[in-house]
Amino acid sequence: LSSQIDVMHIQECGVYACRDYLGLEQVNSADSAFRKRVHRRVHLRNDASIGPSISAPIDDECRFKMSKWCYQVVDHCGFDRECVSIAMSYLDRFLATDAGEEAFLSRKTFQLVVMTSLYTAIKMMSKESMSPSFVTAVSGGSFTERDITNTEVIILSALEWRVQPPTALSFIRHFLYLVPQDDASLTVINFIFEIARLQVELAATNYSLITTKPSTIAVASILNTMDIMDEECLPGDLRHVLISILEKHGAVNIWGEEMWDLKNKLMTDIANNSSHQVQGIAARMISTTMKSKRANENLGMSPKSVDDEFHSVFENYVSSISGALQTEGGFTEYS
Incomplete structure (x- = not known):
């Protein structure tokens, strides 16, 4: 499994890496042809915003x-x-x-x-x-x-027939497969998988995350899930095992500001999404406590402010679930 994860990391940083083709951020690619292509696209988009005569x-x-x-x-x-x-x-x-x-x-x-x-x-x-x-x-x-x-x-x-990209969900599977069988019941692992999956599915719709490595999104989604599980749901020894796995195999600093920002972005996407189909998850999440030791210990926030902030996100999340829209049918044409 470890060797498979290593190969997936190589793939996501190499031939399967995605680039900011819309030029919404500063383009630093060494590929001069790609830079010119993106700059041309930025100009075209800016020209189209001037008047309706130019196709957007x-x-x-x-x-x-x-x-x-x-x-x-x-x-x-x-x-x-x-x-x-x-x-x-x-x-x-x-x-x-x-x-x-x-x-x-x-x-x-x-x-x-x-x-x-x-x-x-x-x-x-x-x-x-x-x-x-x-x-x-x-x-x-x-x-x-x-x-x-x-x-x-x-x-x-x-694409040169490169059709098997490592996805964030595949990284989640591999990370959770590394948890020793005795350390967690199937129910706990399934819970972590389902809540993490919800986050990465929403991440797939977010253009601002296309340059973020799938493994990093996977790590953030698991950490977010662990944050909402209290000691009763996720015993300390199992929490330590999961942290160790992510530190060793995630290829990212799980305590860094970049990870903290990504975790917040994933949770905000969930809280603001009212149409994602997440039946059955709300009931299980209501019994958990949303906390963030990272915010409490390293960002100088009081326990109360941490709880207030994340309970607010949690309440919005549950509200969005209960008010989820019915799936729209058909093909939407837009100009």
């Missing part, structure tokens, strides 16, 4: 909407939700290439690329797959079967 290229909101659509499709069809994370990896890496330029400029082409990425991810990851005709149907007839199959070839060629 895609933005992070387009990606967010289509990633939500992907979750709706896999939920409706009963496919593994991890397929969406894999599809987003295809999408993000494709859009960072020259071949993705048309998808950046045309929102309709972008939709086609997202749908094809999901179609390909499901085909690669599931025993059953979607047919091109089904994708055509759920697009409302916007695209033909040939559109799907031709776009798939373009995407796979641009």
